[in-house]
Amino acid sequence: MADLTANLAGIESPNPFWLASGPPTNTGDQVARAFEAGWGGAVWKTIGEPIENTWSRYSSVDLNGNRMMGLNNIELITDRPLDVNLQEIREVKRRYPGHAVVVSAMVESKREAWHTIVKQIEDTGADGVELNFGCPHGMSERGMGSAIGQVPEYCSQITEWAKEVAETPVIVKLTPNITDIRTASRAAKAGGADAISLINTINSITGVDLDTLTPRPAVGTRSSHGGYCGPAVKPIALNMVAAIAGDPGTAEIPISGIGGVTTWRDAAEFILLGATNVQVCTAVMHYGFRIVEGLIDGLGNYLDGKGLGCVADLRAKSVDQVTDWQHLDLNYIIKAEIDQDKCIGCALCYIACNDGAHQAIGAKRSDEGRTDVWIKYDDCVGCNLCSLVCPVEECITMVEQDTEYRPLTWAEVEDGADPSGLAPRPKHDLTIGG
Amino acid sequence: MKPASNGKYQALEPPPPLTSSEGLAEANRCLMCWDAPCTRACPTHIDVPRFIKQIATDDLLGSARTILSANILGASCARVCPTEVLCEGACVLHDLHERPIEIGRLQGLATDPVVFGGDPIFVPGPDTGFRIAIVGAGPAGLSCAAELTRLGHSAVILDAADIPGGLNTHGVAEYKMRPDTSLAEVEWVLSHGGELRSGVRVGTDITIDALLEEHDAVFIGTGLARSAPLGIPGEDLAGVEAALDFIANLKARPREEAALEGERVAVIGAGNTAIDAATQSVRLGADKVFLVFRRAPEHMRAYDHEIEKALLDGVELVAQAVPVSITGQGAVGGLTLQRTELGAPGRDGRPAVKALDGTEFHLDVTRVVRATGQVGYHDFYAAVPDVELDGAGRVVVDERFRTGNVRIWAGGDCVNGGKEVVNAVEHGKQAARDIDATLHGVALPSGGD
Ligand SMILES: Cc1cc2nc3c(=O)[nH]c(=O)nc-3n(C[C@H](O)[C@H](O)[C@H](O)COP(=O)(O)OP(=O)(O)OC[C@H]3O[C@@H](n4cnc5c(N)ncnc54)[C@H](O)[C@@H]3O)c2cc1C
Ligand SMILES: Cc1cc2nc3c(=O)[nH]c(=O)nc-3n(C[C@H](O)[C@H](O)[C@H](O)COP(=O)(O)O)c2cc1C
Ligand code: SF4
Ligand code: SF4
Ligand code: SF4
Numbered sequence: 091m092a093d094l095t096a097n098l099a100g101i102e103s104p105n106p107f108w109l110a111s112g113p114p115t116n117t118g119d120q121v122a123r124a125f126e127a128g129w130g131g132a133v134w135k136t137i138g139e140p141i142e143n144t145w146s147r148y149s150s151v152d153l154n155g156n157r158m159m160g161l162n163n164i165e166l167i168t169d170r171p172l173d174v175n176l177q178e179i180r181e182v183k184r185r186y187p188g189h190a191v192v193v194s195a196m197v198e199s200k201r202e203a204w205h206t207i208v209k210q211i212e213d214t215g216a217d218g219v220e221l222n223f224g225c226p227h228g229m230s231e232r233g234m235g236s237a238i239g240q241v242p243e244y245c246s247q248i249t250e251w252a253k254e255v256a257e258t259p260v261i262v263k264l265t266p267n268i269t270d271i272r273t274a275s276r277a278a279k280a281g282g283a284d285a286i287s288l289i290n291t292i293n294s295i296t297g298v299d300l301d302t303l304t305p306r307p308a309v310g311t312r313s314s315h316g317g318y319c320g321p322a323v324k325p326i327a328l329n330m331v332a333a334i335a336g337d338p339g340t341a342e343i344p345i346s347g348i349g350g351v352t353t354w355r356d357a358a359e360f361i362l363l364g365a366t367n368v369q370v371c372t373a374v375m376h377y378g379f380r381i382v383e384g385l386i387d388g389l390g391n392y393l394d395g396k397g398l399g400c401v402a403d404l405r406a407k408s409v410d411q412v413t414d415w416q417h418l419d420l421n422y423i424i425k426a427e428i429d430q431d432k433c434i435g436c437a438l439c440y441i442a443c444n445d446g447a448h449q450a451i452g453a454k455r456s457d458e459g460r461t462d463v464w465i466k467y468d469d470c471v472g473c474n475l476c477s478l479v480c481p482v483e484e485c486i487t488m489v490e491q492d493t494e495y496r497p498l499t500w501a502e503v504e505d506g507a508d509p510s511g512l513a514p515r516p517k518h519d520l521t522i523g524g
Numbered sequence: 525m526k527p528a529s530n531g532k533y534q535a536l537e538p539p540p541p542l543t544s545s546e547g548l549a550e551a552n553r554c555l556m557c558w559d560a561p562c563t564r565a566c567p568t569h570i571d572v573p574r575f576i577k578q579i580a581t582d583d584l585l586g587s588a589r590t591i592l593s594a595n596i597l598g599a600s601c602a603r604v605c606p607t608e609v610l611c612e613g614a615c616v617l618h619d620l621h622e623r624p625i626e627i628g629r630l631q632g633l634a635t636d637p638v639v640f641g642g643d644p645i646f647v648p649g650p651d652t653g654f655r656i657a658i659v660g661a662g663p664a665g666l667s668c669a670a671e672l673t674r675l676g677h678s679a680v681i682l683d684a685a686d687i688p689g690g691l692n693t694h695g696v697a698e699y700k701m702r703p704d705t706s707l708a709e710v711e712w713v714l715s716h717g718g719e720l721r722s723g724v725r726v727g728t729d730i731t732i733d734a735l736l737e738e739h740d741a742v743f744i745g746t747g748l749a750r751s752a753p754l755g756i757p758g759e760d761l762a763g764v765e766a767a768l769d770f771i772a773n774l775k776a777r778p779r780e781e782a783a784l785e786g787e788r789v790a791v792i793g794a795g796n797t798a799i800d801a802a803t804q805s806v807r808l809g810a811d812k813v814f815l816v817f818r819r820a821p822e823h824m825r826a827y828d829h830e831i832e833k834a835l836l837d838g839v840e841l842v843a844q845a846v847p848v849s850i851t852g853q854g855a856v857g858g859l860t861l862q863r864t865e866l867g868a869p870g871r872d873g874r875p876a877v878k879a880l881d882g883t884e885f886h887l888d889v890t891r892v893v894r895a896t897g898q899v900g901y902h903d904f905y906a907a908v909p910d911v912e913l914d915g916a917g918r919v920v921v922d923e924r925f926r927t928g929n930v931r932i933w934a935g936g937d938c939v940n941g942g943k944e945v946v947n948a949v950e951h952g953k954q955a956a957r958d959i960d961a962t963l964h965g966v967a968l969p970s971g972g973d
Contacts, residue, residue: 459561461561
């Protein structure tokens with residue numbers, strides 16, 4: 091099997107799967123059990139001045155009967171005494187020298203406070219420090235967490251303070267609650283960060299109890315916005331990872347990818363878009379430490395199948411394929427094609443295209459009590475929608491069309507290329523009500 | 525899942541309703557097809573994807589309304605419909621080699637709390653002043669009454685039986701639905717309006733002419749009469765019964781009394797009623813049950829899934845055999861049969877049957893149940909002016925369920941020769957809409973199955 095070891099800014103781990111800072115890394119006992127289960131590393135639940143939590147603190151979004159598509163929390167940093175945490179970190183690192191033990195920290199925005207906590211952490215033998223600039227609730231009201239991550243100057247400043255004393259790598263964990271993630275990653279780099287991890291949770295209210303009218307999670311009759319995570323946030327996280335990986339301003343800064351990783355496929359995607367390793371929280375909160383077995387096995391098999399010897403060989407392979415829209419080929423023509431042998435006649439493609447897209451699918455009741463569907467090729471704009479709604483695997487495929495038109499981008503048109511080089515588009519000149 | 529049926533006394537009770545979490549999981553499997561095949565296959569055209577989506581989104585009341593506005597007997601249909609050949613049989617998931625959606629049980633999940641919880645599902649329309657008489661409180665009559673009530677008419681139902689519901693109460697197999705379930709549903713249907721007069725046989729206790737005089741229109745939903753006698757010696761012995769009486773008696777009595785331990789039963793016939801009589805007998809403990817029919821197994825009229833159930837129950841098929849006499853002293857002691865030969869297919873596509881002399885054989889049985897098909901109420905219809913029966917004894921109607929008499933509509937088994945509850949419901953509903961349109965002097969586009 092391929093070599094799964096990972097090295098994030100000098101922190102080595104037997105595999106690229108780390109537990110993200112959160113409830114699964116709250117105690118030494120949990121982290122030890124996670125390492126036994128196979129996790130390569132763990133970022134300790136953020137330490138600092140212990141806080142008091144509300145009792146009710148999580149809520150979630152279910153989708154079509156699937157639980158916890160997205161998870162929301164209003165939990166703060168650790169509520170355990172600092173010395174207990176430090177002592178347990180020391181013990182875990184002593185017992186698992188080959189695993190990555192990184193400690194997340196958040197303290198007052200004072201140079202002394204950061205110097206002290208970094209030294210205390212490194213004194214345990216931990217492999218690195220992660221600066222929590224991301225917590226979007228509670229801590230931010232106290233001038234910490236995302237209150238730092240949202241202001242580039244603070245972000246640089248505190249990273250600098252940490253780096254002044256740190257001897258191990260300093261990872262800066264970013265908040266996604268910001269317009270352009272690159273301003274934060276550049277600031278972290280400017281402050282001397284050795285690596286970046288993202289994303290922390292996204293500001294959210296998951297819903298409202300329609301009986302009590304209290305938003306969730308209900309803390310008595312009130313609630314508060316929390317931080318959103320889990321499978322629902324993966325696309326947002328992937329985009330941010332790719333944006334940083336493709337940014338010349340932060341080129342080559344190692345990235346630890348976080349946000350909705352549940353399967354090895356998710357992990358592979360983060361790595362392809364520039365992450366060196368991934369961190370997992372919600373999936374473990376849902377299914378337990380055991381999921382790491384599937385992550386390890388699946389990623390290993392995938393690398394083997396691709397003929398890649400190690401995880402690093404996969405890293406950033408898709409980054410160059412992410413570009414600005416203006417550089418996309420406007421003459422890359424695809425059209426939907428239906429495999430009539432596979433079609434079950436549900437007509438979801440028809441209604442989606444007809445009501446929700448481009449009126450390019452025909453439908454007629456069949457003799458068998460189903461619906462016959464067909465693509466009106468001249469009207470199809472190749473948008474993919476039908477292939478997305480079709481419940482049958484590989485029934486609708488998007489097929490590239492031959493064209494005499496040469497590749498042409500909007501940027502080239504803007505730069506003076508002849509717009510008559512654009513392949514003609516289907517016209518939607520339907521009569522209203524016709 | 526349909527109940528397992530591979531042993532005596534199994535599945536005497538209806539399967540348990542879906543729990544709400546099972547329902548949610550099942551509802552979420554539905555693809556929400558457009559112009560859905562399941563809806564098209566439902567004789568009452570319930571908007572299946574819509575009611576399922578309503579279950580999935582925790583709007584059970586809305587779901588019940590979707591169902592019950594198309595099919596007022598949605599709760600019993602959820603139990604008794606042969607979904608395998610209707611909605612579930614049409615579900616596109618078959619083509620994905622997946623289990624079809626359990627539409628019937630989802631329908632029960634949504635409708636049970638309403639139908640057996642008491643609250644009406646609609647408010648009767650403003651009173652039109654029209655009065656309609658309905659003959660028969662079976663599914664056809666009840667559906668017609670409910671739709672007429674919804675449209676603001678007043679409906680009076682007359683039924684010869686003391687207990688309403690027609691075959692839905694007295695006929696369907698116990699493991700699908702108990703009589704008290706049907707009766708609770710009848711009570712709920714009537715809670716919307718409509719008056720029931722039980723124990724009144726039209727034609728005997730009151731004439732059809734009197735009904736026509738006192739009402740603006742009449743709907744006839746008499747269903748069918750008991751099967752005719754076989755016309756063989758020994759039919760008067762104790763233990764010989766028409767299938768419907770046999771089943772109705774089983775259903776009317778407590779289980780201990782209805783038990784058939786020690787009995788050996790021969791059911792004559794190859795339709796769904798014959799199968800029901802046979803499987804009911806097995807489930808009530810009969811020692812041996814034979815299903816005797818004239819043609820070959822492939823010609824049986826019963827649904828495949830019903831035949832399979834009977835075979836799993838251990839019913840023995842006696843194919844290509846015709847009864848010639850029933851023997852015994854005072855009570856049935858045996859059944860003598862002849863072998864048959866099958867000839868060229870007749871008009872209905874089924875082979876002609878010829879009994880062969882000299883092939884007599886004997887079955888050792890203590891009961892003979894006649895399930896050779898119900899027939900029309902010829903005497904009753906002879907007295908109804910301008911209403912005709914066809915050669916098969918079915919009332920002749922047009923696509924709006926109008927008979928030859930402009931003031932009389934008909935629907936249900938008496939029109940289709942005996943189908944399902946759901947067909948009778950659709951007939952009653954469509955007839956009510958046409959009665960409404962006719963009384964208001966508006967024409968309607970044609971409907972019905
Ligand atoms: C044994 C058996 C099992 C069945 N199982 C199923 C099943 O599992 N699922 C299913 O969907 N269908 C089943 N059916 C069919 C279903 O029961 C019928 O299709 C349905 O009940 C027909 O409804 P209806 O209203 O037309 O007639 P019926 O249900 O027959 O009702 C007719 C009513 O009219 C009354 N009546 C008759 N004549 C008069 C008169 N002159 N005056 C006053 N009242 C009168 C009768 O008392 C009766 O109440 C079964 C039928 C049988 C025989
Ligand atoms: C294909 C597509 C095209 C969209 N185009 C526009 C647009 O032209 N203008 C706009 O304000 N929002 C546009 N949106 C965003 C939607 O209006 C909406 O804000 C967003 O999709 C979130 O809502 P939803 O989760 O219901 O899709 C578009 C969304 C989709 C899916
Ligand atoms: S690709 Fe888009 S436009 Fe073409 S048929 Fe499918 S949904 Fe319609
Ligand atoms: S969505 Fe797919 S399966 Fe359904 S009708 Fe369209 S092509 Fe066929
Ligand atoms: S055919 Fe099946 S999947 Fe489609 S709407 Fe009906 S129940 Fe749902």
